[in-house]
Amino acid sequence: DGTVQELLEILGIPYSGPRVAACARCMDKVAAKHTMGRHEIPTPDAVAFNRTAFRELVAADTLPEIVERLGLPLVVKPASQGSALGVGFAISAADLPGALLAAFSYDERVLIERHAVGRELAVGVLDGEPLPIVEARPRDEDRFNYDARYEIGRTDYVCPAELSDAEAAAVREVALQTCEALGVDGFPRVDLILGLDGPLVLEVEAIPGLTDTSLLPMAAEAAGISFEELCGRIIEPARAGST
Template sequence: MTTSSSPRVVILAGGLSHERDVSLRSGRRVAEALRGAGVDVSVHDVDSDLVPALTQLRPDLVWPVLHGASGEDGSVRDVVQLLGLRLLGTGPRASRVAWSKPIAKTVAARAGLTTPDFVTLPQSLFRELGANRVLDAIVSRLGLPLVVKPSRGGSALGVNLVTHADELPRAMVDCFSYSDTALVERAAIGTEVAVSVVDTGDGPVALPAVEIVTEGPYDYDARYNPGRVEYFAPARLSESLTAAVGAVAVAAHEALGLERISRTDLIVGEDGTVWFLEVNVAPGMTETSLLPQAAEAAGHNLGDLYRSLVEASLRG
């Protein structure tokens, strides 16, 4: 590790997942903020030149700002550690756990968090058992409305809200176009919030919750193209609920063994129940993303916050 006042950081952005474009935008934003805070930053794609580049550069820290497969499933993080380099963020093993929504929900439930009841269905089993029979059993067991989503992945790709049974087959087909396994869960109804967690060296701290309001689905287009969604940062929650959602996000972060940075997606029911949906080890960092909004709502300068995360990671 260098002792210079300007640590050398490589941002990994891009990759080959469905979320490549978002990752590139996130990487550029993080790099710009860090440069403004006096950090020596370069951005590198995940391609055949990555290993030689990292071997030659030997940066003080590698920050994966990668969304989707390889970036969040632990594999690229494994390679970085194989090269003897430091990572900012969650290591490969915990990333693999968080990347799998069914496993993450199971870990969260064991930690005492409340998460909607669900089933997981590989596409092969779904076909072998007969789609109609399986779908009838799902509706009978879980009821309606339901949410169908890929068991792995982000940015709401392949996610559909099902309010009528006849919508379920199409939702499954859409889901299987992004993943070979579907997670089908009972829809939690209420206020949708996202709570980001950062750890700059004194333990994980929840940033202000961001409330998400949209008339249509909170899908890929809505997330990354301004105008379709209204955000409230901080969320319009009571003081007690604000504390509750922050506590759930920190508890999920700790239960899953996450490091430095995460974002937890929650629903706050009308009765005050806080429903854990999923967690993200590489939150979006674009101009419309939730973590930057939360950080600014907390009064943080993004460059200073990101530099604090870098420095905390370098201290170990």
């Protein structure tokens, strides 16, 4: 959320990756949504509110209107969490209060988003250039949740994703546009859904994971970049004193 970056700047320690404001903007899904909207980047429709508003206004009067406006199913997300933590799904209107309560256990604000149907894609960007596109295909579940994301064997990945030239170009273009709009540089990852009407941006990980199941190293490997080389390229700007 930019906290570590701000501390490093105070201490005068060079670092790689996005600056403070960009990290904070990406971590805050509500702020990121608003920014993408201003730049006309396609993203699923959503509404957001905090815990107080939910208690005093939303629960009794507004939920039916939200369902009518966005349609079902809905995705409910904590506003400032990554790795799909706290993400819930409302298949029916009756599911929505429980999904909201679960999301509020992780954050004071939540985002209710129209569920986008399509292929789950990720575009890593390294030094301003898109890496091969990754497609995530959960094996036994129809949603890419925290367990499916981090437990080896729960999700199949295809990299490069099997896309037409036009589809791949559209996905790469919107990923780069999103990074520019959010002010993100370095080595971000853009998560998207590719539906019948084109790509929709879900969110941007300003500092993506680098674990055994992480998508950025997978995409780099598909581009012929070893993990060691990837790490070297990530830290090179800081080593060179260019933050």
